[in-house]
Amino acid sequence: MVLTVNLVNSALVAIVLASYMGQTRWLIFLALTVALTGARLIGCILYRNHAKMAQSTGEWAMFATIASGLSGLLWGAGSALLLPDNLVEQTFVAFVIGGMCAASLVSFSYYLPAFIAYVFPAALPLAVRFFLDGWTVHGDMMVVFAAAITLAAYNSTRACADGLRLNCDLTERTRELTAANTRLETEIAQRKVAEDQLHQALKMEAIGQLTGGIAHDFNNLLTAIVGHLEMAENRVGDDPRVIAPLQVALRAAERGATLTRHLLAFARRQHPSPSRSSSESGR
Amino acid sequence: MPQMNGLVVIDRAQARQHGVKVLLMSGHADILHAGGACGIPLLAKPFKVAELRRRIAEILLGPASDVSAD
Numbered sequence: 560m561v562l563t564v565n566l567v568n569s570a571l572v573a574i575v576l577a578s579y580m581g582q583t584r585w586l587i588f589l590a591l592t593v594a595l596t597g598a599r600l601i602g603c604i605l606y607r608n609h610a611k612m613a614q615s616t617g618e619w620a621m622f623a624t625i626a627s628g629l630s631g632l633l634w635g636a637g638s639a640l641l642l643p644d645n646l647v648e649q650t651f652v653a654f655v656i657g658g659m660c661a662a663s664l665v666s667f668s669y670y671l672p673a674f675i676a677y678v679f680p681a682a683l684p685l686a687v688r689f690f691l692d693g694w695t696v697h698g699d700m701m702v703v704f705a706a707a708i709t710l711a712a713y714n715s716t717r718a719c720a721d722g723l724r725l726n727c728d729l730t731e732r733t734r735e736l737t738a739a740n741t742r743l744e745t746e747i748a749q750r751k752v753a754e755d756q757l758h759q760a761l762k763m764e765a766i767g768q769l770t771g772g773i774a775h776d777f778n779n780l781l782t783a784i785v786g787h788l789e790m791a792e793n794r795v796g797d798d799p800r801v802i803a804p805l806q807v808a809l810r811a812a813e814r815g816a817t818l819t820r821h822l823l824a825f826a827r828r829q830h831p832s833p834s835r836s837s838s839e840s841g842r
Numbered sequence: 843m844p845q846m847n848g849l850v851v852i853d854r855a856q857a858r859q860h861g862v863k864v865l866l867m868s869g870h871a872d873i874l875h876a877g878g879a880c881g882i883p884l885l886a887k888p889f890k891v892a893e894l895r896r897r898i899a900e901i902l903l904g905p906a907s908d909v910s911a912d
Contacts, residue, residue: 774869786894
């Protein structure tokens with residue numbers, strides 16, 4: 560796009576001024592412009608094909624800056640060396656240079672060095688020519704124009720860089736947020752698992768305490784049963800009609816004692832760290 | 843035994859008469875798990891009369907007790 564504008568403008572200038580000043584010199588200018596434009600087009604295509612190699616971006620920027628500098632120099636040299644002596648034609652050339660500079664403000668808005676490399680060689684030779692010819696006001700206007708448009712380009716490149724940085728920041732922030740969200744989800748899942756485990760452990764501990772309490776009560780009852788059965792056995796003498804049922808009852812009480820030992824073993828697994836201060840002996 | 847458990851009774855008795863011989867009978871889960879309390883000889887409930895008799899004899903014939911219940 561930029562290259563097309565460059566080509567069309569140089570062709571127009573050459574055609575308009577060639578009719579006035581003799582064709583040869585402006586045709587040379589046109590030929591040089593065409594050659595440089597072709598070179599820049601090739602460079603542009605090469606860059607698009609190799610743009611993925613991010614490490615060489617600096618080199619590409621340098622090539623682009625040199626190319627735009629050469630283009631600017633061609634315009635500057637052409638306008639200064641081939642300036643017509645007619646005021647109307649001079650104004651035309653000055654307008655074309657100004658228009659080209661203004662257009663480059665748009666096309667180089669992202670990269671200030673390329674803009675400066677183009678605008679200064681394009682505008683300043685004409686200004687020098689105006690000063691040498693005694694057109695001080697014209698020269699001043701060219702210099703002021705170049706300075707003003709450079710300031711505008713500076714603001715524009717800064718805005719462009721800010722926009723890019725903001726975009727990068729947003730991408731980074733989005734990535735961070737996504738990572739934080741994933742982390743949170745993982746932590747929530749882990750917490751849920753831990754809560755379930757804690758809940759289960761509390762439940763089993765409560766069951767263990769209950770079991771321990773039941774075993775305690777049964778131990779006390781069995782102590783009374785066993786003790787009194789044995790005392791009765793000792794006092795009853797040899798009567799097998801009494802001894803036999805007492806022994807059956809004693810064996811049943813012993814099975815009961817085995818049962819409480821199992822209950823105690825279960826309670827110990829579920830509630831393994833008894834607190835000594837809460838200990839209580841049998842009553 | 844209302845308002846007091848066996849350990850407290852042992853504690854009070856030893857405070858009143860130093861070296862008194864004691865045997866703790868318990869069916870409490872925590873005490874049985876710990877294998878006793880404060881070094882006091884333990885007889886686990888339930889037990890046979892013969893076993894009680896044997897333990898009492900052991901303790902009476904043994905050295906004076908100087909355990910202290912906390």
